[in-house]
Amino acid sequence: MSFRRLALVIGSGSVKCAAALGLLKVLRREGITVDMVVGCSGGSLYAAMIALGGGVEEAEEKTRRLWTREITKRRNTKALFSAILPRLFGFDERFGLVDDRMVLERLRAAFGTRTFQDARIPLYLTATDFHTGEQAVFSSGSLVDAVRASIAIPYVFQPWRIGERVFVDGFLSDPMPVGVAIKEGADVIITMGFESPYQTRVSSVLRFAFQLSSITSNNLLRANFAFHNLAHHNEIIPIIPQFREPLHLFDTDKIPYVIEEGERAAEQQVPYLRKLLAASASS
Amino acid sequence: MEIEVTHREQVTIVAIVGSVDGLTAGELSQSFREQVRGGYVRIVGDWSGVEYTSSAGLRALLETVKEARQRGGDLRLAAVQPDVLRVLELAGFTGILKLFPDIEAAVGSFRS
Numbered sequence: 537m538s539f540r541r542l543a544l545v546i547g548s549g550s551v552k553c554a555a556a557l558g559l560l561k562v563l564r565r566e567g568i569t570v571d572m573v574v575g576c577s578g579g580s581l582y583a584a585m586i587a588l589g590g591g592v593e594e595a596e597e598k599t600r601r602l603w604t605r606e607i608t609k610r611r612n613t614k615a616l617f618s619a620i621l622p623r624l625f626g627f628d629e630r631f632g633l634v635d636d637r638m639v640l641e642r643l644r645a646a647f648g649t650r651t652f653q654d655a656r657i658p659l660y661l662t663a664t665d666f667h668t669g670e671q672a673v674f675s676s677g678s679l680v681d682a683v684r685a686s687i688a689i690p691y692v693f694q695p696w697r698i699g700e701r702v703f704v705d706g707f708l709s710d711p712m713p714v715g716v717a718i719k720e721g722a723d724v725i726i727t728m729g730f731e732s733p734y735q736t737r738v739s740s741v742l743r744f745a746f747q748l749s750s751i752t753s754n755n756l757l758r759a760n761f762a763f764h765n766l767a768h769h770n771e772i773i774p775i776i777p778q779f780r781e782p783l784h785l786f787d788t789d790k791i792p793y794v795i796e797e798g799e800r801a802a803e804q805q806v807p808y809l810r811k812l813l814a815a816s817a818s819s
Numbered sequence: 820m821e822i823e824v825t826h827r828e829q830v831t832i833v834a835i836v837g838s839v840d841g842l843t844a845g846e847l848s849q850s851f852r853e854q855v856r857g858g859y860v861r862i863v864g865d866w867s868g869v870e871y872t873s874s875a876g877l878r879a880l881l882e883t884v885k886e887a888r889q890r891g892g893d894l895r896l897a898a899v900q901p902d903v904l905r906v907l908e909l910a911g912f913t914g915i916l917k918l919f920p921d922i923e924a925a926v927g928s929f930r931s
Contacts, residue, residue: 759911761909
């Protein structure tokens with residue numbers, strides 16, 4: 537089996553996506569270069585950072601600054617009223633219970649005015665078209681816009697408008713967008729994905745909605761992954777870190793542990809990757 | 820990867836040791852194909868020694884299970900290890916393949 541183009545796909549998974557930095561550590565240590573990166577939702581942050589060429593420590597530091605509990609602290613009171621009394625307050629597609637100004641501010645601090653053109657390797661970030669449900673793949677334009685669209689968590693952050701279109705989180709169309717890498721000509725695809733956690737206690741409407749969202753997205757993840765495995769002409773290597781402790785949306789203090797688990801899971805695939813590279817070089 | 824084929828009752832047991840991936844899946848497919856086309860369509864894959872499977876391995880499994888079922892048989896897996904089970908679950912294979920904790924149970928399932 538030989539290959540020419542190696543892709544890295546990082547699926548949705550909020551703070552768990554930092555495990556991609558552990559994978560990156562292993563790839564760099566082994567001298568394995570990636571030809572394209574695809575990211576979705578939380579994975580879009582790391583896909584963008586990796587494609588821009590930054591180091592693991594820098595990306596870790598950026599995440600700590602960006603992804604903190606504070607970004608959801610300020611509620612969008614108008615949205616709450618509009619949900620309860622839609623006729624009085626007016627309800628529309630840009631519904632989100634959290635005031636998104638801080639997350640936007642943080643994304644601007646992380647990516648500034650950089651665009652996809654600044655990426656050192658081809659970068660693809662995915663979101664979902666709110667009106668058609670189709671997967672949207674960004675490969676040009678502002679990184680802040682693309683990442684913001686990709687992380688538009690339903691009910692939490694309001695969908696993001698770019699031009700005439702409105703986008704919601706990429707996980708709603710495919711939580712682990714391996715298909716993008718296949719379509720863009722990747723041969724070997726290393727993919728890191730995570731299933732959405734189920735609620736331990738359904739104690740609010742929001743938790744109820746999250747539970748339904750997890751059920752749908754986990755089934756979608758499996759269905760899409762099954763199809764991509766069978767449809768791909770070459771090799772898909774899933775790297776699935778196992779976390780011994782539960783991880784919540786903003787457990788940024790656990791990022792070193794998450795990276796460690798990503799590194800551990802990636803190391804298990806190193807012997808096979810080495811063999812693949814050797815087989816490819818000799819063919 | 821090592822492949823060992825044995826027969827018990829009217830069931831063929833294909834025991835694999837190693838990784839089922841892009842470098843070995845061809846050999847596995849070939850071995851399964853020989854069994855199925857030789858009329859041995861009731862197959863148990865002894866997966867206790869399989870440490871890893873990738874997309875190429877999954878395609879080899881699917882190819883075999885389809886051909887075995889078309890000929891009135893089946894491919895059933897025994898003793899799948901946790902890491903491999905996670906990949907099978909994620910790829911939806913646990914929804915279409917019958918899995919058993921050990922060889923005895925898998926072979927026995929063909930009696931009923």
